[in-house]
Amino acid sequence: MTNPYSDRENTSGSTLPIALIQQQYSQEQGKNIAANISAIRKAAQGGAKLVVLSELHTSLYFCQTHNYDNFELAEPIPGKTTDAFAAVAKQENIVLVTSLFERRSTAIYHNSAVVLDCDGSIAGIYRKMHIPDDPGYHEKFYFTPGDLGFEPIATSIGKLGVLICWDQWYPEAARLMTLAGAEILVYPTAIGWDPDDDKAEQQRQLEAWITIQRSHAIANGVPLISVNRVGFEKDLSKKTAGAQFWGNSFVVGAQGEFIARANNSDNTILYTKIDLQQNKQVRQIWPFMRDRRVDAYSGLTQRWLEKTITSNSTSTDKR
């Protein structure tokens, strides 16, 4: 195969070749995993050193409905699926970000990301901290909110700040990952349009999704990778018109500038490079961390600060 990085800037010690796997998934878990592995191998053979998959990439996005049967999709970590991906990471000598429905016990389930290092070891896991629950996205039914906090995962290619989907709307999550040393923010995602929304609303949602993630790169002076699936998936409960997953997997640099972006419909391996030295220079011209008012941020741990007649002791501003 031709080198997918050959038309990009010369490789230097400071750039990291990466690949994002944007794909449509089906009801057949075995077929999804085979497609994942085939794409990962192709990406690695193309030169990628970091490969990122989208959220819950071994199944349909099953959270469209409440269905006890879906708990059968959950797996322990480590388990059969992480073993399979670990073997590929080792064979291909890459760092691999995967995502799965974690069965921690028969009482506790999470929406988790597993990072596999190039020696096949589990570098670390992240359990999704912010859990949505909205029409078509019934995640609170399936997933207990994460309890591992916002801890970057150290790998042979750097510290990855892995967050998952709904986390992307929370500047707090990106900030905490960065304060804890993340060098790259990584968001496996499954987000789509409601076909019943008009085009203008769909465009606003897509742009908002991109904009807020770019802002995390800017606020924190780090590059960011976001990987979404594509394809239409029916809502079997028929309560919504289903989800048209909007792809648009993308990578931005530490100023929020686009480095690569996929379209909204195609199975794609998106190859690009991240400059790991850029953030040092960007943080010099924009030294935002220097001036954070940590003395005045205690209200961020409160639910709501507005002073009203119904305020109680937990929602009252303590400043």
Add this chain to the structure above:
Amino acid sequence: MTNPYSDRENTSGSTLPIALIQQQYSQEQGKNIAANISAIRKAAQGGAKLVVLSELHTSLYFCQTHNYDNFELAEPIPGKTTDAFAAVAKQENIVLVTSLFERRSTAIYHNSAVVLDCDGSIAGIYRKMHIPDDPGYHEKFYFTPGDLGFEPIATSIGKLGVLICWDQWYPEAARLMTLAGAEILVYPTAIGWDPDDDKAEQQRQLEAWITIQRSHAIANGVPLISVNRVGFEKDLSKKTAGAQFWGNSFVVGAQGEFIARANNSDNTILYTKIDLQQNKQVRQIWPFMRDRRVDAYSGLTQRWLEKTITSNSTSTDKR
């Protein structure tokens, strides 16, 4: 004059006609104030109910240099300048967001915003919390960081979350203002290009500035107004090539969508309307506040959380 709102959607009880005053300023304070007042009157007579000026709109952006003489520009609040703007706010029956170099005493100076209500009273003041200090922006020399926290200012048209320039890079500031009840975020600003930077870098900076502010609207489900000056101002110390203030004053809705945007060079009164009901609907489809992990955010009050050999008790992660 023709009605500047006539080509916009019909006025309803829920839309607020606003105007942003984007202008170039000169060394003559009297002339700047006269230009401000003339533009405010025109905006009000055009129907605006909320008028917002840019940062430090009565002078050149004097922070390009360290110069003791510039402290003569500072004024008390209330004072001659706030009195003049208060009289205009009352006469024109508008809410007016102004900005000035505050002399709190001969020992303490701030970069402050003063909000004047339509009865001519001071609705409230905000003292810039995050103070930059970079080539061409020597604000730490002039301004003590604000000590009033992130408190919205209640006015006859709603609660304004007024923040100033450098604050715009901090998601924490926008979040705290919103948690405390702000219905609109408002950013008087003075930001420009270094003429020595190439066009690509200038474009990245402008886009980052817009992107991060749009993200605050999205994260918090509130509309946002940002007002910048235009024009080139020399660096009298000759340490930099001066500042080409980039204008681009803009307004976005609660999904971060553009409602209005000025260009990068012209003196402009930017008329538009804000839908004060939109945020209720947007917050229903995107209930981000519901799912904040306030139990896991305590690290936000820390300077840095990375575990290193040099960590000490104040920078160690306490989770």
